[in-house]
Structure formats: structure tokens, C-alpha cells
Amino acid sequence: MRLVKILLVATLLAIGAGAIAVAQDKRVVRVVVHHVPPFVITGQRPSGYAIDLLEAVAVERGLTVEYQIVDNPAEGIAAIEAGDADLHPSLGINESRAEKVDFTRPFEYLVAGLFVRESQVARLQGTKDRSTLVYGATQGSIPARILNGIEGVQRVYLKDHNATLVALASNQIDGAVYGANTFRSLVRSIGVENKFVQFGEDLKRTPIAFAVKKGNAELLAQINDGLAAVTSSQEFTRIRTHWFPSPPPYWNSSRILTLGVGAFAFLVLAGALILMRVRDTERRRRLDEAVRFTNELASANLDLEQRNEEMRHLVYMVSHDLNSPLASIGGFARRLTRGLDKGDEAIVRDSTERITRNIGTMRRLLDGVLVLNRASSNTLQRERVQSTLLAQAVRDALSEALQAKSATLNVKVETPDLICDAMLITQSVQNLIENALKHGCPDPGMEVTLRFAREGGDVRITVSDQGPGVPIENREEVFRPFIRGPEARREGKEGLGIGLATVKAIVEKHGGRLWVEQDPCGGARFVIELPYADVAPDVLEREIF
Amino acid sequence: MNGRFKRAFRVLLVEDNDDHALLITESLMLGDFPVEVERVPDGAKALALLASGRTPDAILLDLNMPGVNGHEVLEAIKSDVTSRMIPVVILTTSLHHDDMKRAYRNHANSYLHKSFDGDSIEKILDQFTKYWGGINCMHLN
Numbered sequence: 001m002r003l004v005k006i007l008l009v010a011t012l013l014a015i016g017a018g019a020i021a022v023a024q025d026k027r028v029v030r031v032v033v034h035h036v037p038p039f040v041i042t043g044q045r046p047s048g049y050a051i052d053l054l055e056a057v058a059v060e061r062g063l064t065v066e067y068q069i070v071d072n073p074a075e076g077i078a079a080i081e082a083g084d085a086d087l088h089p090s091l092g093i094n095e096s097r098a099e100k101v102d103f104t105r106p107f108e109y110l111v112a113g114l115f116v117r118e119s120q121v122a123r124l125q126g127t128k129d130r131s132t133l134v135y136g137a138t139q140g141s142i143p144a145r146i147l148n149g150i151e152g153v154q155r156v157y158l159k160d161h162n163a164t165l166v167a168l169a170s171n172q173i174d175g176a177v178y179g180a181n182t183f184r185s186l187v188r189s190i191g192v193e194n195k196f197v198q199f200g201e202d203l204k205r206t207p208i209a210f211a212v213k214k215g216n217a218e219l220l221a222q223i224n225d226g227l228a229a230v231t232s233s234q235e236f237t238r239i240r241t242h243w244f245p246s247p248p249p250y251w252n253s254s255r256i257l258t259l260g261v262g263a264f265a266f267l268v269l270a271g272a273l274i275l276m277r278v279r280d281t282e283r284r285r286r287l288d289e290a291v292r293f294t295n296e297l298a299s300a301n302l303d304l305e306q307r308n309e310e311m312r313h314l315v316y317m318v319s320h321d322l323n324s325p326l327a328s329i330g331g332f333a334r335r336l337t338r339g340l341d342k343g344d345e346a347i348v349r350d351s352t353e354r355i356t357r358n359i360g361t362m363r364r365l366l367d368g369v370l371v372l373n374r375a376s377s378n379t380l381q382r383e384r385v386q387s388t389l390l391a392q393a394v395r396d397a398l399s400e401a402l403q404a405k406s407a408t409l410n411v412k413v414e415t416p417d418l419i420c421d422a423m424l425i426t427q428s429v430q431n432l433i434e435n436a437l438k439h440g441c442p443d444p445g446m447e448v449t450l451r452f453a454r455e456g457g458d459v460r461i462t463v464s465d466q467g468p469g470v471p472i473e474n475r476e477e478v479f480r481p482f483i484r485g486p487e488a489r490r491e492g493k494e495g496l497g498i499g500l501a502t503v504k505a506i507v508e509k510h511g512g513r514l515w516v517e518q519d520p521c522g523g524a525r526f527v528i529e530l531p532y533a534d535v536a537p538d539v540l541e542r543e544i545f
Numbered sequence: 546m547n548g549r550f551k552r553a554f555r556v557l558l559v560e561d562n563d564d565h566a567l568l569i570t571e572s573l574m575l576g577d578f579p580v581e582v583e584r585v586p587d588g589a590k591a592l593a594l595l596a597s598g599r600t601p602d603a604i605l606l607d608l609n610m611p612g613v614n615g616h617e618v619l620e621a622i623k624s625d626v627t628s629r630m631i632p633v634v635i636l637t638t639s640l641h642h643d644d645m646k647r648a649y650r651n652h653a654n655s656y657l658h659k660s661f662d663g664d665s666i667e668k669i670l671d672q673f674t675k676y677w678g679g680i681n682c683m684h685l686n
Contacts, residue, residue, distance in 0.1 A: 320609070323638055328564040331661030335568065354564055 029058070029219070032068045032076045032085035035161055036141075037185035038243045039090040039108075039208070042069050043255070049243035050090035053107060054210070056235050057226035071160045074140020077101060080213050087223070092142035092206040102214050104224045106207030107231060110179040112143050113198040117168065119289065124174060124199060136173035138164050142206050143177040150177075161186065166263050168196070169293055170270050171286045175199060181244070190259055191300045195293075241538055253304050260297045267294050321365055325358035332358075368502065380421045380509055382538045387413045387452040390422070394429050394450070398437075405437050406444035412451040418459040419535045420510055425461075425528075428503040432463040432526045435499060440465025440523050457533035458512070465523040470516050478516065479504045503528070511535075553579040554678035557601035559591045559618065560584060560636075561610040565659065569605065569636070572667045578674045578682070588613035592621055595628045602681040605673070607659070608637040608644055616647055623652040632677050 031054065035042040039050040046067050058065050068085055070076050073092075079085040080101055092110050093103050114135065116124060127133060130152045137144040139157040147155055156173055158164040165186055168176040176183075180198070187193045210227070212219045230236055267290045274287045332351040339347030391411045395402075402409055418425075429450065436448045449464045470478060479500050507514040512530040519525035556573060560566040563586075570582045583601065585591045587610055604622070608615035615637065622628045632654040637644065640658060648656050657669050 320638070324562060324565070327638065327659070327661045328562070328568070331568040331666065332564070334661070334664070335571070354567075358564065 027062075028064045028066055029087050030066050030068060030085045031087045031089060032070055032079045033089065034070050034072050034076055036090060036179065036182050037161075037189070038181060048090075049108070049239065050208075050210075052239045052242070053227075053230065053236075054087075054089040056230045056233075056239065057223060060229050061222050061226045063222070072138050072140045073142070077140070077211075080211065083213065086212060086216070086219060088211045090208055091211045092208050094142065094145065094206065097211070100214060101211040102216065102220050104210040104212075104220065104227055106209040107227060108208045110142060110181070110206045110208050112146050112177060112203040112206070113180050113183070114175045114200055114203065115168065115178050115183050115196050116175045116199040117171070117289075118195050118197050120171075120174065121197060121199065133174045134172075135175045135177060136164050136167050137177040141179075142204075143179060146203050147177045162259065162262070166266055169263065170267055170290050172270075177203065190256055190263075190297070191303075192293075192296060195296070253308070256300065256304065260301055264294055264297055267291075318365065318369055322362055325361045328358045329355050368499065380424070380538070382419055382510075382535060383422055384417050384419055384537050385422050385425070386417050387415060390418075390426055390429065391450055391452070393426050394433060397430055398433055401434060401437055405441045405446070407437060407441045408445075408447050409433065410447050410449045412449065412453075414451065414453040415459055418452065418461075418530060419532055419537055420530055421506075424506045424509075425530075428506050428528065429461060429463065431499040431503050432528070435526070436463055436465040436467070436524070440467030440469075442467055454532070455529065457531065458529050459532045461528040461530070462525055464519040464521070464525040466521060467523045469518055469522060469524045475516050479514065550579055550682050552682055553581045554603070554674060554682045555581045555583070555601045557591065557594065557604045558582055558584040559588060559604065559610070559615070560607045561586050562607075565607075568661060568666060569659075569670065572670045573674065575667060576671050576674050578678045580674060580678070587611065588615065588618035588621075591618055595622065595625075595631075600628070600631060603632045603634060603673075603677040605634055605636045606653075608635060608639055608648070616644075616651065619648060619651045619653055634673060634677070 033040045033042060033046050033051070036048075038048055040046055040048040041051075046069070054065065057063075068079065070079060073088075076085070076088045076091070077097060077100055080088060088101070091097065091101070091103070093106060097103075124133070131154065134154045134156055135147055135150065136156040136158050137147040138161050139159065144157055147157075156167070158167055161178075161182060164173075164176050164178070165183075167173045169192075180202070183196070184193065187196055210223050212223065271287055271290050271294075274283045274290075332355045336348055336351035336355070339345070339351060391413065395409055395411070398409070433448055433450065440446075440448065446466045449462075451460075451462045451464075453460050453462070504514045507528050507530065510530050512528060514526070514528050516524055516526050558566060558569060558573075560569065566584050566586075570584060573580045573582050583594075583599075585594060591604070591606075592613075606615050606618060610618075613621075615635065619633055619635070622631065622633055629652075633652075634655040634657060635648050635653050636657045636659050638659050645656055655673075657673065660666065660669075
């Protein structure tokens, strides 16, 4: 009996000790962040390059993270000094900060520059008296320190990165000192990247690291170990490729709308104030620019609304198109049963075939939607692709379809390679040729031509057929996600109308263009134009096929 | 032929989907009524057939069709003096209020939901046949 009691107590103690050990492992780290895309994006939940890195480190070290959001780096540092926060995941390293916080090893570099409105470049270059110029930066940031060192101009410090951009956009300041990645990420997300340029050389290159409270050696060592482990892993490559370079989020509507509405309201207010002093021509000129900027924001909004509308229509069409074959399958299942009851083998066989065919139709529709969705996502894996290999892969995939139409695929390779996402572009070229077979080969024995050529700094892939061509009035419409020809719909067979819209989404993701024109020989000619000279592959060359 | 019936009930089926057309035709033939089904795959052919003088006893019309869509076919039939007295019954997968309102506004005689679940299609076509076939094809004593 006594032995049992001893064993019981020992077990309880062991469990208790284990629980304490487990509880101690889940240390909570209070993290302070401010909005500096693409490192930290303060949405409903902080996201971004530094956040992904931090979360990877937290998982690796068994830590739990709690976030607090502040406006700018100065507030972040103050919070750490006061002991209200333990860590900042994205601070530029400099001497004065190093007196207040301890830095880990750096994981990235911030290159700062002076950014101005594109329309102001000539004026700024011609300005002799620089003391009339006003430059701005976000307070407490590294760019702010850089600005502090720029002599002979007026200097303004804004509350946060958004305020600095809006001040620049509305001509309250002539130039803004910014981290290049942050600036580009911000303007790209609103879609106004064409309106701004860097003025002059890169200003300063600063290493960026995590920062902890001075003297917190244990946490510093933990984070450094975690960073060492994460940055040497596959996960780091994935995180880095995800954020650099990052094409603009395709449907980041709430983000764009919020900034747009804020900037619009600010600009309307600015416009109203300026109107009150309308006799001053200098201010009138500024008003025109602000109005123009407002219009651009409004048209960006309209564009988003149109995309949302297309999405809704697509969902409606897809659900309708899935209903039809589904209903048929139900009907034929009953017919099959009737056939079995009557012992009529012909009916059973015919019903089974029709069921299988309708299932194929649904499968193709879903595949099309999935490819369209994948094409809209952010990740592109660009590689150097041999033109001949791509052509061969497409030819192999379509050999049956070519045979069915007694058509020949004529391949002309005039440029050896292109830089693109291999899987997506192969799929795209395949879609175009399938389309040519469906609509451009009315008679047997016709030819479809696939050509790879260089055009300036781009590569053009063209697919031409000898069919009736696409009438001028339909040349925009064919790329919308829910237009298809009458024959395809009736038979419920291939060509569920998503193919060309998918190709367009994919090509535009690459920063390219897609259009259709009249081939000199009479049929339709679809052209995919992809940037070549100015792009770098995301991954090194490898055998793809 | 059964003494109750003067003749077979002639139905014109306007349906673009081959599978649906087969299921509907077979269901129509399964009832007690003698039914003759003529099927056309689009609105244009339906209008051509009516113009040639071949008058069915009733028309079953799908709404979602390529080319001339069902609504336009209905409008054409009901605005032509030689065809407007033919009963046109809409048979469609759509349950949209807008479609129903538009169909009735264009003088559709009835609006049926095309569903192949269970025996719904047989029940609905049986009612269709008994009503419109009865009016046209039974002896009146």
C-alpha cells in the first residue's frame, strides 16, 4: 500500500515538472511594429517579409508572439526602452540606436533614395535656389536621419509612411526620402508607380536587423540562433522570393480602397483650401495636379470594381455550368436503373457513357477555374526556358487533338530562350493552340503556326491559324472570362470559355501583353509578349521537361 | 390508338443541350398519352419550323440558349399572329425571379423548373402532357 502511495506521488510530481517545463518553453515575446512595406504591413494582423521571418524564428525557438503597432520607428524604440515591448523585427542599424537597443545580425539591407513626382523632375533639375525646396521623411526613421544630413533645403517630418507619400503626392513636399523597397511597395499597391521616380543616386545603404531591449542577452541569443537556423533553410528562400520582387497583390481591394479614400479625402480638402486663394497662379497649378491625381485614384477604383464584377459574373457562370452536367448525371443515373430493370443493355451502356462524358465536362470546368485562380496568385517562378523544349512539350500534349482535326503544328523558333514561369506559359501556349484548333481549323489538313521571336527587349510567342479570324469588334471581348462560342456550349464539350481569360491573367502577371490581330494570311494571330531583356530568373536554370 | 385520343400530342422541344433533350423526350414518351416529340437545338430553327407552317400543339422552351436566347424566341412566337395561340411552356434550370417575370410579361403560358432529381422531370412532364395534351387531343363528349 505504501509503495502505491509513493508511486502515485512520484507520478504527480513528474507530471507537474513536465507541465512547468512545457509552460516555460512557450515564452511570450512582445513585438512592436510600424508600417513599412514590404517588411511590415500593419493590417488586421501584421504581415510582411520581416513578420514571416519573425514567425519562422518563433516556431523554431518555441516562442509565442504578441504584436503591438506604433506609427514609426521612433515610437517603436521608445516602447522597447520603456520595457513595454521586447522586440522590433525591422530596424535599420546605426550608432545612436545601438546605444538604446541591442541588434541581432542583419538579415536585409535598406537602400534609401530621394523620390519625387515624375512631373516635377524638370522643375527640380532647373531649380537654382534649393532653399525653396521642401523635402520630407517619416519621423524617427533611417530616411529621416539621412534627410537631417541633407543641407540647404527645408525639411519636414511626417507622422508615418502613408502621410509622407500623401504629402509628396499632393505636392506639399517636393521630394521624400524613403527606403526604396518600402516606397516601391507602397506606390505599386496603389497602382501609381508610373507617377514617381527616384531623383539622384542611392543615398545610403543600411543593414536591417531585429532589435531587443538593451541588456536582454538571453532573448538576443535566442533570436540570433533562430535567425541563423531560418536564414540557412529552404523556408527563407521561399519567404524572400515571396516578398522580393513582389508583383502587386491582385485583389488587395481593402488596402487600396482605404488608402485611396484617405488620400482622396485629403486631396479634396487640400483642393478646397487652395481654391480659397485662387488668385495665386502658383497654387492654381498645384490644384490641377492634385485633381489629376484624384482622377487617377478614382479610375484605379473603377478598375477594381470592374474586376469584382467580373468575378461575380464568373461565379454565376461557373455555378450554372456545373449545374447542367450535374442534372444530366442525375437523370442518366435513373435511366441506367430503368435500363437494368428492363434488361436493356443498350440503354445501360449509353447512359453510362453519357454520365462519364458529363463528369469529364465538370472536371474540365473545375480545372480551368483552378488554373485561373493559380494564375491570379502572387507567386511566379521565372526561369530561363528553351523555346524548342517548350514547343515540344506543347506538341506532345496536343498530339491527339491535332490528329482529331488532321491539323499540323508548324513551329518556328527564331529566338533560343525566354524567361518565364515554365508551367504557366506552357499551359498558356497550349490554351492558345487548343483555341486555334477549335475555332481556326474549320477544315481538315489546316495548319497552326507557333513562332518564338525577339522584338526589342521582349520575346513574342505567336499562334496563328488559317481560319476565319476574330472580328475587330470582338478582339477585346474574347479575353473576358465568360464569353464562349455557341457550338461549344451546346455540346457541353471543351471550351468552357475560361481558357483565354486565364492566359491573359498569366501573361499580365509576367508584366507582358496579350492580344489578337489579323494574320497576314487571313486567320487569327494571338500574340503573347513577355519582357526578356530586363528580367532576371527567380531560380537557376534546370532541366524542366 | 386509344379511343380517348383523336391523335397524338405534338410537342416542339427547343433545347440546346443534347443530354437534357434526350432525357426530356424519353420522359414525355413514358406517360399514358401518345406524344410525338420534335426537337430543335436552337431558337432560330424553332422559328423557321413554325414559319414553315408546321404547328405543334405545345412548345417546351429552354431559356439559356446560345444565339437567339429563349426569351427572344418567346417574344417572337407570341408577337406573330400565326403562332401566338400555341401554348409555350418554359422549361429551364433557372429559378431567377427576373427570368420568371420576363417570361410571364412576354405571355409565357407556364414556367417549369427543369430538374432531373428523382422523378421530378417525369412528374412535371406528365402534368404538362395531361393538361395541354388533354385540351388538344382528347375527344370532347
